[in-house]
Amino acid sequence: MAHAVSMDTKTDGARDFFLILRLHRIRRSATLPFPKTCLEIGDFWMSLKPQTPLSESDPAWKILLDVYFPQWMAYFWPTLHQQIDWDKGFESLDSELQSVAREAAVGKRLVDKLFQVHSKEGRPCRVLTHVEIQGQRQTHFAQRLFEYYCRIYLLKGLPLITLVVLVDGDLHWRPQGYEIQVWGQSVLRFNFQIIKILDYRGKEAELDRHPNPFAAVVLAQLAALETKRNAQDRFDRRWQLTRKLFEKGLKRDEIEHLY
16 A cells, blocks of 8 residues: 655654654554554554544643643643742652551542642742542532542641642532631631642633643643543544644653643
8 A cells, every 4th residue: 555755754753753752652552563663553542543542641641741841831820830939849649648548548639749849938848739630529528538638738737728729520620728617606717729730621722832841731630521532533632732742842751741
């Protein structure tokens, strides 16, 4: 079978790179022999792509947070970003968070991360930032975050702020905090900050122009929500996004973090 050669190297590069990433993921679960030549890759891909929808639990958020945590703060919480002394760096505390998570009830969350940063305001001090990426509505979500807060504070003894990104498809679910009352009197109120990905719907053109890599992540997440029941559409949308990222000049390793 003859194959035409395109001179549009950026477009071809985006397509080929996306194909490689996709096949790398399929390879681990595929029962068919993995292709070794370009022609075999094309045939293999055409036979598998309709049956292999991209997973909503892909580790894009976790990988990007590990690498681009300052950009994440700058994009979603710019005011808080300004309060952090980034010159002193940041530290990921995954092991501490894992010990806390094992004891807490869990729902369908995509990512939990705990970072230690340094504050610029007033007396310099260390601050913990608990990041939660939540994938579906959960009845006792706010209570679980409060339990996390208590356990992390007891473990580390440092001030802590909880930041939540909701990537579910329920427009009306917006947990705001957790409160304990006794005889109708409020005795404790725990607050956390939320971002709802669905709120970015209709802002795709603005997201497309934004230089921050997390704007592209939001675009990918919106596409995942809109094509949830159609694996082919989801593939097409992510291929288009990959092509745009190449056209913007992003490097291969940066794009790889999105998948």
